[in-house]
Amino acid sequence: MAEKITVSLIKADVGGWPGHSLVHPDLIKTAKKELEKEKGKLLIDFHVTNCGDDLELLMTHRKGVDSEEVHHLAWNTFEEATKVAMNLKLYGAGQDLLGEAFSGNIKGLGPGVAELEFDERKAETIIAFMMDKTDPGAFNLPIYKMFADPFNTIGLVIDPNAVSGFTFEVWDILESKKVFMKCPEELYKMLALIGAKSRYVIKNVFPKKGGKLPSEQSAATISTEKLYEIAGDYVGKDDPVALVRAQSGLPAVGEILEPFTFPHLVAGWMRGSHNGPIMPVSQKNAICTRFDGPPRVIALGFQIANGKLVGPVDLFDDPAYDLARMKAQRAADYMRQHGPFEPHRLPCADMEYTTLPAILRELEKRFEKL
Numbered sequence: 001m002a003e004k005i006t007v008s009l010i011k012a013d014v015g016g017w018p019g020h021s022l023v024h025p026d027l028i029k030t031a032k033k034e035l036e037k038e039k040g041k042l043l044i045d046f047h048v049t050n051c052g053d054d055l056e057l058l059m060t061h062r063k064g065v066d067s068e069e070v071h072h073l074a075w076n077t078f079e080e081a082t083k084v085a086m087n088l089k090l091y092g093a094g095q096d097l098l099g100e101a102f103s104g105n106i107k108g109l110g111p112g113v114a115e116l117e118f119d120e121r122k123a124e125t126i127i128a129f130m131m132d133k134t135d136p137g138a139f140n141l142p143i144y145k146m147f148a149d150p151f152n153t154i155g156l157v158i159d160p161n162a163v164s165g166f167t168f169e170v171w172d173i174l175e176s177k178k179v180f181m182k183c184p185e186e187l188y189k190m191l192a193l194i195g196a197k198s199r200y201v202i203k204n205v206f207p208k209k210g211g212k213l214p215s216e217q218s219a220a221t222i223s224t225e226k227l228y229e230i231a232g233d234y235v236g237k238d239d240p241v242a243l244v245r246a247q248s249g250l251p252a253v254g255e256i257l258e259p260f261t262f263p264h265l266v267a268g269w270m271r272g273s274h275n276g277p278i279m280p281v282s283q284k285n286a287i288c289t290r291f292d293g294p295p296r297v298i299a300l301g302f303q304i305a306n307g308k309l310v311g312p313v314d315l316f317d318d319p320a321y322d323l324a325r326m327k328a329q330r331a332a333d334y335m336r337q338h339g340p341f342e343p344h345r346l347p348c349a350d351m352e353y354t355t356l357p358a359i360l361r362e363l364e365k366r367f368e369k370l
């Protein structure tokens, strides 16, 4: 069998246009130029796009997960795009490049990373999800529904290759530890964790042992980088990305997209400090405008042929999601009317990672004992 294929989705905000709305076309052009130099060499194929103000590099290669060469290429590409952003005086130029210099792995330096390595199947379907104005916990609910909820995924009920369920790798991002949970056996216990999405995030989903697919090859992976922990200060939200493989023992494309018909509330939005609905949109509509949002998600679908990316198909560019978008806007209106009040504004614990503590420190001296 041919060597395994790796799909790497690496993203960074290296400058917004205007404010935190969008990526300027010159940055996309620069990134394409940089990756083109490696096409047919380090990379088999690539696709460059943006979700809101995040520059997204989707790459295929045979170097495996955590490849120093691939991560270095992504880092250099973001640095080149930052130079362009600085010349255009874009907002927050170089915002997510927090590391001083590249040193072997791009993780921990600011950019978000989702990577999958697998044996390419006879027909290999993959969906790349990208979100802006939210954090990795925003993927908990939809990933749970895709791989564990039979009311969402009928394959869990009627596909002999999916009926035994999946194993979830859940990270505690506060205490940097992880746990593997088998579903459906441990479904309720897993919900006890992942319902607290600011702390417990789904990192990977694996097929069960003894099934049609290798149980060590992740079927879905989510970026979990937390900018605050790297920078020690508020620099922006940790706008996450995910890769989800589909079909033939995994959820079908339609089962993977179905959770996004419910625009659930996620943390992020204006100044990374608010709860708001996540709105599924076409790539061209991933422009964060209203109150710097509402938070958005795009889904690009591909077939992979010997590492070549056959696509993208812009999956939410479809009237079937109009109602979800309408629901999102109604929810956005409702939440906005709370102004600075919780639960629109994030609870105190989550506000620690914003600019609010500076204000509270100032007030601290004025308090008198009761």
Ligand code: 13P
Pocket: 159, 246, 247, 248, 249, 252, 254
């Ligand atoms: P597969 O099991 O071949 O992926 O087919 C599922 C399907 O067609 C869903 O609509």
Ligand code: 13P
Pocket: 013, 020, 052, 053, 132, 133, 235, 236, 237, 238, 239, 269, 270, 271, 272, 291, 292
């Ligand atoms: P980004 O994380 O997308 O840069 O947004 C930050 C922000 O403060 C939006 O209001």
Ligand code: MG
Pocket: 013, 015, 016, 019, 020, 053, 092, 095, 236
């Ligand atoms: Mg930004």
Ligand code: MG
Pocket: 013, 052, 053, 054, 132, 133, 239
């Ligand atoms: Mg962003």
